[in-house]
Amino acid sequence: MEAVHALGKEKGLETEVLFDAIEAALISAYKRNFNAAQNVRVALDRVTGKYHVYATKTVVEEVVDDVTEISLGEARAIKADYELDDIIEIEVTPAKFGRIAAQTAKQVVVQRIREAERGIVYEEFSNRDGDIVTGLVQRTEAKNVFIDLGKTEAVLTPTEQIPGEEYHHGDRIKAYIIEVSNTVKGPQVLVSRTHPGLLKRLFELEVPEIQEGVVEIKSVAREPGMRSKIAVYSKDENVDPVGSSVGHKGMRVQAIVDELRNEKIDIVKWNPEPAKFIANALSPAKVISVAINEDAKESRVVVPGYQLSLAIGKEGQNVRLAAKLTGWKIDIKNEEQAAAETLDESMNVIEVTGEESFTAESDAV
Incomplete structure (x- = not known):
């Protein structure tokens, strides 16, 4: 739990975002290691770090699929007031996860953290159209100049470059934000050196x-x-x-x-x-x-x-x-x-x- 809080502070993320990521990761890990067909929910205690996995099942008259359904008799054995079509949760917390499942969980957490970071960067820059930014020239690819802004990169296309101006690695330059878009690869910031x-x-x-x-x-x-x-x-x-x-x-x-x-x-x-x-x-x-x-x-x-x-x-x-x-x-x-x-x-x-x-x-x- 200390690691979660430390990671949140380091990445600038709310700890709740990380807890949600861990819950999603545990769901993926459970499905991969135990039963992919089950609908499951994970409850993670925000104080102790203990977690419980619950399988959700629908109460039916006659069970056709025992993975997603439970008979009325079995349901009432758990709790007497269950009725047909009720959704019930049965704890299926495993004693431990396997190595492959743990690796799956790690990948999901990392992916969710990346998505959250991208979301924060997009939010930071999405309202900055028409603002000025300072960054360091990182590289040039196909005449596009990539500028490091710290949390993300900005792209200076050939049409937005001052004619005859040369850009070298490490140059500190100012540029004008003309567009911020949210792409599959994360937020893309387009800047200009020619805009009035x-x-x-x-x-x-x-x-x-x-x-x-x-x-x-x-x-x-x-x-x-x-x-x-x-x-x-x-x-x-x-x-x-x-x-x-x-x-x-x-x-x-x-x-x-x-x-x-x-x-x-x-x-x-x-x-x-x-x-x-x-x-x-x-x-x-x-x-x-x-x-x-x-x-x-x-x-x-x-x-x-x-x-x-x-x-x-x-x-x-x-x-x-x-x-x-x-x-x-x-x-x-x-x-x-x-x-x-x-x-x-x-x-x-x-x-x-x-x-x-x-x-x-x-x-x-």
Whole structure:
């Protein structure tokens, strides 16, 4: 009994789970060694550890199968008030089990413990969709990376890996839980390094103001391994959301850049006015004006000629991320192009100047 309690403590299992496993094991052992056809129940004393095996039989007029049935006369010899169709229990506790039966019992107990452990792990992770976990890279199989989380393994599939990122045995990495499923082999945790939620969670870990709700992350746009944009906002006028996210000498955001293997991160200030938010989202480019059509969620942005390539970004990356971040379609023009075009009457032109923003990248770049 001491061993049962010690095992429960070691495995993190309720002792009742272990007692149930032992009872099931004794039933299997009894059936294997004595009578496989019998319906039996095992009662295990939770204090002394003594057990009793009871065969269950149905009271019938005429016995056809003496393994599962008992005559009314025999039943009433045990207890006078038995009636037909009653279910009675007769103790059939063996003096001892054979070696094979004991081995069977051991196998059943081990299997039940494994199932219980898997159940605990699944319960622990099933409600953690969208959470962040830290683990050690164990191995790579068919381009899938397996990460040790302590109680279980997580799988990082090729589609969820940052392009160009290498994973070596023993590397400590953070990942975002996208799915937890209960399979025949136990709980399976699927994680991602490319999900926008990973960036959001990393900022929540690094920035106390975000944890406390003083600073709010409004939206995130990512092109994993390349560049990301994150929009932050604070209701408290005394708190600078961009400065809080950057940290002293950029330490907070630099920790995130290092975790994401030198992915560039633009931190911009969210604004409830779409024109100003769009101008901020195009950071580090400077914006002259933004014309918007709120119904169609379309905008035309005018930038100085020398800022056009910066606003668009390499292969259109900057404007593409700004569009994802804001949820608006963005068309960028320089001053000459804008002057030569007739603006759609549905668009309202707003003169804007971008608010504070910050771009973090690797110190090595």
